[in-house]
Amino acid sequence: MKGNIMRERVVMVGDELPLVGILCEPEKDQAKAPGTAVILLNSGVIHRVGSCRLSVTLGRALVERAGITTFRFDFSGIGDSEARRGTLTANQAAIDEIQEVMDHLQRWKGFDRFILYGLCSGAFAAYRTALADTRILATVQLDGYCYTTWKSHLMHYSPRLLSLSRWMAFLLRKLGLRKVRKGAEVSGIEEEFFEVPDFASYPPKEEVEQGLGRLNDRGLDMLYVFLGNEHYKYHGQFQDCFSGVPFNNNLTVIHRPEASHILSEPNERRAVVDAITEWVYERARAV
Amino acid sequence: MRRLAINLAELGYPVLRFDYRGTGDSAGDIDGHTADHWVDDIGHAIQELVDMAAVPRVALIGLRLGALLAAQAADRHHQVSRLVMWDPIADGAEYVGGIRSSIVNGGTQTSRSRVLASDGTLHFNGFSMPPRFQESISKWNLHDQAQELNLPVAQIVSHESDTFDRLKQQLSGRPGFYSELAPAPHDWNYVDHVGGILWPKPVIDAIESYFNQVTH
Numbered sequence: 107m108k109g110n111i112m113r114e115r116v117v118m119v120g121d122e123l124p125l126v127g128i129l130c131e132p133e134k135d136q137a138k139a140p141g142t143a144v145i146l147l148n149s150g151v152i153h154r155v156g157s158c159r160l161s162v163t164l165g166r167a168l169v170e171r172a173g174i175t176t177f178r179f180d181f182s183g184i185g186d187s188e189a190r191r192g193t194l195t196a197n198q199a200a201i202d203e204i205q206e207v208m209d210h211l212q213r214w215k216g217f218d219r220f221i222l223y224g225l226c227s228g229a230f231a232a233y234r235t236a237l238a239d240t241r242i243l244a245t246v247q248l249d250g251y252c253y254t255t256w257k258s259h260l261m262h263y264s265p266r267l268l269s270l271s272r273w274m275a276f277l278l279r280k281l282g283l284r285k286v287r288k289g290a291e292v293s294g295i296e297e298e299f300f301e302v303p304d305f306a307s308y309p310p311k312e313e314v315e316q317g318l319g320r321l322n323d324r325g326l327d328m329l330y331v332f333l334g335n336e337h338y339k340y341h342g343q344f345q346d347c348f349s350g351v352p353f354n355n356n357l358t359v360i361h362r363p364e365a366s367h368i369l370s371e372p373n374e375r376r377a378v379v380d381a382i383t384e385w386v387y388e389r390a391r392a393v
Numbered sequence: 394m395r396r397l398a399i400n401l402a403e404l405g406y407p408v409l410r411f412d413y414r415g416t417g418d419s420a421g422d423i424d425g426h427t428a429d430h431w432v433d434d435i436g437h438a439i440q441e442l443v444d445m446a447a448v449p450r451v452a453l454i455g456l457r458l459g460a461l462l463a464a465q466a467a468d469r470h471h472q473v474s475r476l477v478m479w480d481p482i483a484d485g486a487e488y489v490g491g492i493r494s495s496i497v498n499g500g501t502q503t504s505r506s507r508v509l510a511s512d513g514t515l516h517f518n519g520f521s522m523p524p525r526f527q528e529s530i531s532k533w534n535l536h537d538q539a540q541e542l543n544l545p546v547a548q549i550v551s552h553e554s555d556t557f558d559r560l561k562q563q564l565s566g567r568p569g570f571y572s573e574l575a576p577a578p579h580d581w582n583y584v585d586h587v588g589g590i591l592w593p594k595p596v597i598d599a600i601e602s603y604f605n606q607v608t609h
Contacts (some may be wrong), residue, residue, distance in 0.1 A: 128418060155417050158519025162418065186395065370519035371508065 109164045119179065125203060126186035127154065127179025130169045141230040141392035142243070143217040145207060145227035147200075147370075148176035153185025154178045157225065157368035164223070166380050172387035176219070179207060199344045200231040201238050204321035208241055219393065221386060224250075226367070236326055237317050244327035244389055247384055249367060250331065253311045255346045258339040311347070318351045329358045329385050331378055358385060400601045407446035411438045423521055428462065428485075428530035435466035443472055450474035451602040454600065458482045461533055467544060475569075477547045477603065478535075479596060480579055483556045488495070492517050498606040535560060539604035545569030545607075549599050 108180035113131055118124035131137075146161045148154060155162050156178070165176040181196075181203055183189035194202065204222070211217045221244040222232035229247035236242040254262075266272045278284035308314075321328070332338040339360040345353065360381055398408040410593040415423035432491040437449050452475035455463030460481030482488045490517050496507045513524040518534040538558060546564055550557045553574065564570045577593035 159417070368519065370516075372516055372521060376517075 117177070117179075117210075119207050122172065123182065123190050124189040125179050127177050127207070127326055128165070129175070129177050130165050131175040132173045136173050138387070139219075141217055142219040142221065142390060142393055143175040143177055143211055143215070144221045144223055144246075144386060145204065145211075146167055146176060147204070147222065147224035147231050148181050148184050149225040149228045149312045151184055154180045155185075158370050158375060160225070160375060160379070161223075161367055163184060164382060165384045168386055170382050174221075174386060174390045175215070177207065177211060197234065198243050199361050203237045204231065205239055208239065212241075221246065221389070223382070224248070224343070225369075229311065233314075233317065233321075234283070236321055240324065242326065243384075243393070244329070245388070246329045246331070247377070248331045248369075249333055249335065249338075250330055251308065251314045251346050252330075252338060253308070253314075253347050254337060255343055257346060258337070258343050261339040262336065290388045315350055318348055321353050322353055322356065325356060327356045327389055329355075329360070329382065331360045331381070333364065333367055333369065333374075334363045334372050335367055394456070397597045398598060400597065401604055404412065404601065404604055406452075406604065407442060407448060409438055409445075421559060423524070423526060424523055425574040426523075427525050428465075428533070429529055431462055432465045432469065435462060438472055439466070439470050441473050454479065456480060458488065459503075460529075461485060461488075461530075461535060464535055464542065465533060466537055467542065468538070473544060475545045475547070475607070476542065476548065477600060478560075479600065480550050480552075481534040481535060481548065481557075481560065483560055485533040489515075489522070489527045489531050492522070538552050538565060539563040542567070545571075547571040547573075547600075549573045549596060549603065551579040551593060551596050555567060571603060573599050573603070 113133075114243040115129050117127050117129045117343065117362060125266045134140075143379045144165075146154070146156070146165055147159055147243075156164070158220060165178050168176050168182050179189040181200055190199070192199065195294050206219055211220075218241060222235060222242055223246040224230070224232040224256065229245075229250035232242075232247055234252060238246050275284065330344055332344065341359065343361075344359050345357075350377075360378075361373055365371060369375045369378060396417060401408050411434070411470055412419040413434050415421045419434075429501050435453065439453075442448065444450050449472070451472050453463040453467060453473055454477040455509070456479040460478035461483070463478070464481075467476045493509065496509045496515060496517065499507060506519065510516060512528070515522045515527065539560065540563070542564070546567065546569065548557065548560055548564065548571070550573070557569055561572050565572070575595040576596065577595040579593070
């Protein structure tokens with residue numbers, strides 16, 4: 107990989123209430139996969155810059171070092187994209203809007219293959235859209251769907267069983283003497299000032315396993331990155347969780363237990379960007 | 394800021410909002426830059442708005458550190474007609490010291506996302522501030538600068554503080570000074586599991602109302 111010259115421009119997708127995004131592309135002679143683009147999705151309500159500017163850093167790194175065009179945009183109602191009225195849930199609307207973006211990039215620039223990147227809710231949207239659209243050849247998911255396993259339960263609860271302070275806290279909660287504080291209670295800020303997204307809860311594990319099976323059969327390339335959180339305990343948890351899916355070399359799992367969910371640590375952010383860039387570069391070369 | 398920009402545009406003001414170099418969608422990173430470069434960026438934004446909207450003068454609205462930067466820019470650019478300070482950071486040295494203290498004094502309670510690097514760079518909730526940048530900000534103090542601000546100033550604040558009171562006292566004798574308390578959330582470092590987006594609508598309304606007053 108080497109540093110390439112890149113160009114960025116603001117792009118509006120759609121005539122009414124357009125989606126606003128940034129197209130970042132290499133010079134033509136530097137493009138490694140001219141028919142393929144990477145689309146970077148919002149995480150929660152964080153706008154297209156990404157948590158700790160991760161989407162900007164990654165979007166530019168992919169262009170400069172992997173020679174692949176990127177597009178990062180705001181879903182309707184987030185960042186610079188106006189809210190759209192309709193009856194679709196945010197989850198359904200996300201699929202529609204990603205497809206609208208892909209259609210636009212296909213008509214305008216001739217891209218017919220896409221790699222979707224997302225963190226958290228962006229990862230979930232990448233997974234669901236991959237199920238709905240065969241133009242997607244790969245997904246990069248940070249803290250995507252994964253469920254606990256017997257081993258992760260053991261790793262989670264073993265230290266707690268030996269901790270006197272945790273037993274005391276447990277008893278106090280059960281006796282109603284200690285309240286668990288959440289969200290606005292922790293911040294001390296009143297609820298009315300929070301703009302809280304309506305994220306659907308995890309789907310049943312069996313449903314995701316079936317979905318992954320279909321994507322696996324289709325040959326979708328998948329990079330899963332799991333960051334430090336109390337639900338993902340060990341490197342092989344994803345494979346153990348979905349042991350019914352016969353993944354081959356189309357699955358790569360990276361576990362960064364020292365990283366926070368929003369990758370606020372500079373060294374961890376750099377390591378994850380490097381790993382994703384390398385992975386996408388290899389896929390772009392293979393297309 | 395987007396909502397504020399839209400509201401002011403609806404009042405008839407051309408509005409430009411931008412990211413300083415090394416932040417948001419703008420190019421580069423903060424390494425090698427000082428806060429003076431960010432003041433230069435405000436100058437570029439002023440010129441862009443003058444050129445694009447064909448306006449002779451420009452009002453600056455700055456939030457927290459942005460207010461301190463905007464005050465510097467107002468001092469350097471004759472096109473600035475008005476300065477609006479939203480919850481201003483008044484003392485640059487105190488601001489940098491506060492961030493450093495929260496990292497250093499956090500001890501074992503300090504989040505992994507709060508790091509004091511060996512070269513002195515402050516890493517705080519995903520934002521990095523190299524030593525040169527810290528030094529440049531630390532030289533600025535709104536209290537010292539208050540008497541030199543030669544334009545109408547508005548201070549619109551979300552909460553009460555000694556700093557805001559002192560600034561108000563310093564500026565209250567000046568022609569065109571306006572002050573308003575618009576109670577709203579102001580814990581900008583609060584981050585919940587989805588990023589904790591706060592909606593300071595009372596302040597946005599107050600700034601919109603201020604512009605409406607000065608126009609009519």
